[in-house]
Amino acid sequence: MPKTPRMKFSELANPNRFMRMAWWMIPLFAALAALLLAWGLYLGFQAPAERDQGITARIMFVHVPSAWLALGIYSAMAVAALGTLVWRHPLADVAQKSSAPVGAAFALICLVTGAIWGRPTWGTYWEWDGRLTSMLVLFLIYLGIIALWRAFEEPLSAAKAVAVLTLVGFINIPIVKFSVDWWSTLHQPASVFRLDGPTMHASYLHPLLISALGFSFLAAAMIIAAMRTEVLRRRVRTLNIFAAGEAR
Amino acid sequence: MTALHSMFVAWAYGFAAFVLCALIVWIALDYRTQRKKLAELEAHRAEKK
Numbered sequence: 038m039p040k041t042p043r044m045k046f047s048e049l050a051n052p053n054r055f056m057r058m059a060w061w062m063i064p065l066f067a068a069l070a071a072l073l074l075a076w077g078l079y080l081g082f083q084a085p086a087e088r089d090q091g092i093t094a095r096i097m098f099v100h101v102p103s104a105w106l107a108l109g110i111y112s113a114m115a116v117a118a119l120g121t122l123v124w125r126h127p128l129a130d131v132a133q134k135s136s137a138p139v140g141a142a143f144a145l146i147c148l149v150t151g152a153i154w155g156r157p158t159w160g161t162y163w164e165w166d167g168r169l170t171s172m173l174v175l176f177l178i179y180l181g182i183i184a185l186w187r188a189f190e191e192p193l194s195a196a197k198a199v200a201v202l203t204l205v206g207f208i209n210i211p212i213v214k215f216s217v218d219w220w221s222t223l224h225q226p227a228s229v230f231r232l233d234g235p236t237m238h239a240s241y242l243h244p245l246l247i248s249a250l251g252f253s254f255l256a257a258a259m260i261i262a263a264m265r266t267e268v269l270r271r272r273v274r275t276l277n278i279f280a281a282g283e284a285r
Numbered sequence: 286m287t288a289l290h291s292m293f294v295a296w297a298y299g300f301a302a303f304v305l306c307a308l309i310v311w312i313a314l315d316y317r318t319q320r321k322k323l324a325e326l327e328a329h330r331a332e333k334k
Contacts, residue, residue, distance in 0.1 A: 091287065091290050092287065092290050092291060092294060093290045093293050093294060095294050096293065096294055096297040096298075099297060099298060099301045100297065103301070138308065138311075139308065142304050142305065142308050145304060146300065146301045146304050146305075149297075149300050150297040150300065150301060153293050153296050153297045153300070154293070154297065156293065157289070157290055157293050255305070259308060259309065259312055262312050262313075262316065263312050263315075265316065266312065266315050266316040266319050269316070269319035269320060269323055270319050272323055273319055273322045273323050273326060276323070276326040276327070276330070277326065279330075280326065280329070280330075283333075
């Protein structure tokens, strides 16, 4: 019988099948991440110093991909939240729980590298403007989601509460993205994802895109590895409940 | 000026490397802990049977 897309989707929902896929996906994605990051950062450090910012512009190759990933991972978590609440996909809440610390790490890297870059460029580490503040709010939402997961003992109850919080927090994503267009800010406007095409010179654009792809593979490897651990954690929990039941 | 700018670049990359390495170590240790717990529980169940 030919496989329908629905059957393929349900196969992916099988934790045993996921564990088998994770076995080869984690080392493959980690290797691709190492290669792409080495290549992207090598090209980036070969690029000529920027006219106004000098060599501090090289912070871009870690700051910008971190910002994209902090936003992208949160958006994926919002889709997973729908997967939990609407489609009841068995791995949706596992994916959501495992993604939160990775997204938080990239949001933190974005904030700190941005502050370090801001000092020589703007003359200040921090400014309470739209872009910086909304990015800080995104980081705090990530921390709130991680704390909410830890507040519940039962994973299914936690999953529903976290899914609602994730969907509410998604309001912040377009605010981060468009804050530079809506309000006056020290932060420069978008220079890559624009309707009229990137405004950045190729000597910076190519290393940036390669680094971003490398960081994306690294994030994917870390999320899949964390999901694999979460599946094991739930098996441990189930066996402990069985053991407690048998002991009575 | 270039030396000062190099320091800013080094701090940014150093911080990013530190956070990502810490996260990778945490994920790896958590995996090892859960695998050990699962192996112990399965061994305990097998003994009982």
